[in-house]
Amino acid sequence: MRTELTDTTSSKVNRALLEARRAIGSPTMGLVLNLVVVTDEENAYDAIRAASETSREHPCRIIAVIKRTARSSHKLRRDRLDAELRVGSDAGTGEILLLRLHGALTEQAGSVVLPLLVPDAPVVAWWPADAPADPARDQLGALAQRRITDAEAAADPVAILDTRAAAYAPGDTDLAWTRLTPWRSLLAAALDQKPLPVTGAAVESEPGNASAELLARWLEDRLGVSVARVATDGPVITRVRLDTTGGEIRVDRPDGVLATLVLPGSPDRKVALKIRSSAELIAEELRRLDADEIYASALRCRPAQASLSA
Incomplete structure (x- = not known):
């Protein structure tokens, strides 16, 4: 089941998610963690597909945060949240929330995501590309117990390792390490x-x-x-x-x-x-x-x- 919301809020997304779960009889008690995927539109499809495949082993709520650049001077076009909810067969073994943040709202991603997390479940943040220099101090990284970056997505994959070392905090990891x-x-x-x-x-x-x-x-x-x-x-x-x-x-x-x-x-x-x-x-x-x-x-x-x- 898919539900689309335009120019919405986190509370409205939560209500729509609850209604969608009730409609298909899908409880949240089987979800073991929250996986927050921070990406752009270019990498969103591949990242969400990989996260969805991962949910077969780790049933989770996938929250994809997709930051968009406004193309209009009108405030409604600049600063808004659009959401797409997928539950049931459209979301594999978990739930998928696609959040498209426009304009200044991209700087408040933590406030948007926090109300949508499954309570009392661990949070993992993953940046498929364009990870922050200090993931633990990032708004979304600060919500997570585990922060996953990928040095191979950087312009200089080897040089970025020194940046990761300088900013390392317990819970940080990188897919360049996982590949080993x-x-x-x-x-x-x-x-x-x-x-x-x-x-x-x-x-x-x-x-x-x-x-x-x-x-x-x-x-x-x-x-x-x-x-x-x-x-x-x-x-x-x-x-x-x-x-x-x-x-x-x-x-x-x-x-x-x-x-x-x-x-x-x-x-x-x-x-x-x-x-x-x-x-x-x-x-x-x-x-x-x-x-x-x-x-x-x-x-x-x-x-x-x-x-x-x-």
């Missing part, structure tokens, strides 16, 4: 199988990849060695090499789908290491709402070596 979960798990398992002292390492990736830089910082932070950054044709991260006293541990992923794990004295093994979708990444982040101290430590680790060319 399979890599970190595989490398940790490899060192468990071959517990050899690591003397050096290298991360090879396409130029300017934030995940590759975070992976290098994580290795430097956890292993205490210098990690070379090597530029390749990609896609994304293509190879990680760990130099040990017993030989080289290597993970090769030239195509972004299947990787080869090479261990000293062992046969090569094929490992699934595909590039994951935004929905899969967000679903992973919603499984935990506490502070990610490992991410914070890796983020703040200063690069020990400049990037190298291929």
Whole structure:
């Protein structure tokens, strides 16, 4: 069921949502959290689609805050809230509220969203693009226990990591870090199988990849060695090499789908290491709402070596 409201208020949206739920017999007790997606019109479709897919694992109220620029000098056109409500089969396993904020109302997004949150449920804020420099101090970020950004959407993905480090607050995370979960798990398992002292390492990736830089910082932070950054044709991260006293541990992923794990004295093994979708990444982040101290430590680790060319 879909309901559209033009030039409305948060209280009217709440009433319309209640009426829509009653009409289809859909209670709110099954919603486990609030997912606030802050985006623009250009990225709204993909972001809402990813959030909707995520709700299959985490039933939630999705509140998409879409900030619009006014095109008319008339006040009604400049400052207003338009809303679209989706419940039932149109919203998957949760509820979707699309809020289009026009004019000066874009500066009051927190006041608009606050009355629409499911009470006593955690709040997660996600910026698919154009995240604030300090998410925890943003109006919407201040409402959330978990704040998700994506360095890859920035003009300079690697440089933005230093901005994220300077503004880090418990609850902050980034999809550039989430993309590394399979890599970190595989490398940790490899060192468990071959517990050899690591003397050096290298991360090879396409130029300017934030995940590759975070992976290098994580290795430097956890292993205490210098990690070379090597530029390749990609896609994304293509190879990680760990130099040990017993030989080289290597993970090769030239195509972004299947990787080869090479261990000293062992046969090569094929490992699934595909590039994951935004929905899969967000679903992973919603499984935990506490502070990610490992991410914070890796983020703040200063690069020990400049990037190298291929």
